[in-house]
Amino acid sequence: MAQKNRLKYILLGLLKEKKQTGYDLAKSFDSDIGEFWNANHSQIYPLLKRMEQASLIDHELDTVGEKLEKKTYFLTALGQQSFEDWLKSPSEMGGAHDEFILKLYFINDARSHLLSTMISEQEKYHNAKLAQLQAQFKAKFPTDKEVQANFGHSLVLRHAIEREKGYRSWLEEINQTLEN
Amino acid sequence: MAQKNRLKYILLGLLKEKKQTGYDLAKSFDSDIGEFWNANHSQIYPLLKRMEQASLIDHELDTVGEKLEKKTYFLTALGQQSFEDWLKSPSEMGGAHDEFILKLYFINDARSHLLSTMISEQEKYHNAKLAQLQAQFKAKFPTDKEVQANFGHSLVLRHAIEREKGYRSWLEEINQTLEN
DNA sequence: GCCTCCATGTAATCCGTTACATGATTAA
DNA sequence: TTAATCATGTAACGGATTACATGGAGGC
Numbered sequence: 236m237a238q239k240n241r242l243k244y245i246l247l248g249l250l251k252e253k254k255q256t257g258y259d260l261a262k263s264f265d266s267d268i269g270e271f272w273n274a275n276h277s278q279i280y281p282l283l284k285r286m287e288q289a290s291l292i293d294h295e296l297d298t299v300g301e302k303l304e305k306k307t308y309f310l311t312a313l314g315q316q317s318f319e320d321w322l323k324s325p326s327e328m329g330g331a332h333d334e335f336i337l338k339l340y341f342i343n344d345a346r347s348h349l350l351s352t353m354i355s356e357q358e359k360y361h362n363a364k365l366a367q368l369q370a371q372f373k374a375k376f377p378t379d380k381e382v383q384a385n386f387g388h389s390l391v392l393r394h395a396i397e398r399e400k401g402y403r404s405w406l407e408e409i410n411q412t413l414e415n
Numbered sequence: 416m417a418q419k420n421r422l423k424y425i426l427l428g429l430l431k432e433k434k435q436t437g438y439d440l441a442k443s444f445d446s447d448i449g450e451f452w453n454a455n456h457s458q459i460y461p462l463l464k465r466m467e468q469a470s471l472i473d474h475e476l477d478t479v480g481e482k483l484e485k486k487t488y489f490l491t492a493l494g495q496q497s498f499e500d501w502l503k504s505p506s507e508m509g510g511a512h513d514e515f516i517l518k519l520y521f522i523n524d525a526r527s528h529l530l531s532t533m534i535s536e537q538e539k540y541h542n543a544k545l546a547q548l549q550a551q552f553k554a555k556f557p558t559d560k561e562v563q564a565n566f567g568h569s570l571v572l573r574h575a576i577e578r579e580k581g582y583r584s585w586l587e588e589i590n591q592t593l594e595n
Numbered sequence: 596g597c598c599t600c601c602a603t604g605t606a607a608t609c610c611g612t613t614a615c616a617t618g619a620t621t622a623a
Numbered sequence: 624t625t626a627a628t629c630a631t632g633t634a635a636c637g638g639a640t641t642a643c644a645t646g647g648a649g650g651c
Binding site for chain 1: 646647649
Binding site: 418419436437438456457460461464479483484485486 | 629630631632633634639640
């Protein structure tokens with residue numbers, strides 16, 4: 236039914252790194268993770284409540300100054316498990332948001348045994364995608380005549396091809412880093 | 416008012432190129448434009464109805480075989496105008512879906528006077544973005560020690576940097592094509 | 596005293612996906 | 624005849640944005 240609820244896993248991942256408030260979580264989308272995902276506090280607060288009801292997280296109440304209360308959330312064992320399971324599951328490809336990159340963000344140990352599987356999964360996908368796009372370009376724009384007739388369309392296809400090339404070389408770079 | 420309703424403009428753009436049915440429109444997301452946007456028929460049919468009510472499009476009824484009726488949609492003058500206005504408006508940056516690329520897809524004349532403005536708008540944005548990301552990388556990962564401590568995070572940032580570099584060189588490539 | 600930031604929430608609305616539902620046409 | 628494709632819709636639900644709403648803390 237509908238979407239994947241990746242935000243849930245992002246929040247779990249962020250809370251796994253350190254316990255924090257909904258306000259803190261909302262802020263991380265302004266920097267860091269904001270490069271790949273977005274979420275507002277109006278989406279985060281209700282979700283935290285639902286996650287707590289599902290026993291994925293729990294909170295403690297801290298008081299700032301005289302009256303101001305804040306809820307500092309942290310993972311439960313179930314939340315921890317749920318997050319690990321998500322990391323291990325195959326990533327959805329090509330969606331608007333890149334799930335692989337999202338997972339990568341949370342793998343902070345270069346020696347994680349998850350990496351090689353995830354990366355070869357991605358290489359396979361992006362190599363196939365690149366080949367498919369290049370074939371498509373050749374089929375649709377065999378000569379400059381076709382390019383001139385559908386200029387924008389050709390640029391957009393070329394952009395997709397460059398995107399895949401960039402993705403591939405980035406993956407290769409990671410492999411090289413890992414081999415050392 | 417939630418999102419931007421870019422799908423409306425995509426449909427207008429596709430219908431401007433040639434009049435077609437909702438079924439045809441839905442199919443274009445499987446190839447071509449599917450690289451950058453997605454939409455199902457269950458989203459398209461109701462939207463076409465709303466667009467017709469708003470006098471952006473109109474349809475004629477064609478009959479296939481004995482009984483099967485299909486609605487072939489086409490732009491009205493208002494729809495044409497609405498589409499042109501969207502093309503001319505500044506593109507939203509950085510969202511999950513790239514609005515500039517979307518617009519480009521519909522600019523099939525390499526001599527369009529819209530191109531230079533749009534491209535320099537993009538260059539400005541992506542240059543600034545790249546500089547910002549590089550500064551961020553230097554601040555967060557000054558030495559290999561920090562990279563090792565937050566490996567995934569560093570890769571994700573590097574990916575964003577590579578993405579911007581790729582974007583920039585693609586834009587430069589377009590400029591060179593245009594100068595000839 | 597005032598402004599910015601911290602902190603938490605709800606409501607309305609729209610966007611997008613999946614599933615349900617139906618029936619005609621065409622080619623193997 | 625039967626499977627794939629053409630063709631059009633609705634319903635349910637979840638995800639995401641914008642706006643509304645409130646109030647404390649801390650610095651100048």
